[in-house]
Amino acid sequence: MKTPVSVLRLPRGPEPNSRGFDPNSPRYIALCPTTIPASSGNKAGSVTLEEEQRVRSELRERFLRTLLAMTSKPVHFSLYEKVQVQAKFGASDIDILNFQVSDLQTPLGVQKEALLRCQDMISFSFQL
Structure with missing residues (x-):
């Protein structure tokens, strides 16, 4: 007779349906899609969301090319x-x-x- 294996139950997430992260956790903040506060508006000299995404994309591509070169x-x-x-x-x-x-x-x-x-x-x- 084979030995039965117990089922591992993981703890539930912060939301009732067990999805997502706690918005105050360091992981959520690190994975946050933007660092621009929602209340910043379009002030002179401020960075737009599209510009930040473009810069992040360029930096990511450079890093991945570095890994490939290594x-x-x-x-x-x-x-x-x-x-x-x-x-x-x-x-x-x-x-x-x-x-x-x-x-x-x-x-x-x-x-x-x-x-x-x-x-x-x-x-x-x-x-x-």
């Missing part, structure tokens, strides 16, 4: 606590929360394959 190249990562590591860049997950690297050179030795969390990084650099 593939299979040695990359230097600066991490918190003054840790410096080098590795050959492989890929990123879709949310760009983790980098997959090969031959990670750490102060303790070399790791053949590894995942680096982006939240642990201060910066990264590579030669073009």
Whole structure:
């Protein structure tokens, strides 16, 4: 007889129908579609929604091109606590929360394959 598996019940979301995020949570604010307050109006010198979206789009495209250019190249990562590591860049997950690297050179030795969390990084650099 096979062992039964229990069902994991996740907690409900902030809304009654269990959808969406708490508008005051850091995740919701980070994923908010715009940083322009709704009450700003069209004052002289203010940024329009379309202009902000255009700039965000350009910055996103530049970053994605950077990730593409880094593939299979040695990359230097600066991490918190003054840790410096080098590795050959492989890929990123879709949310760009983790980098997959090969031959990670750490102060303790070399790791053949590894995942680096982006939240642990201060910066990264590579030669073009």
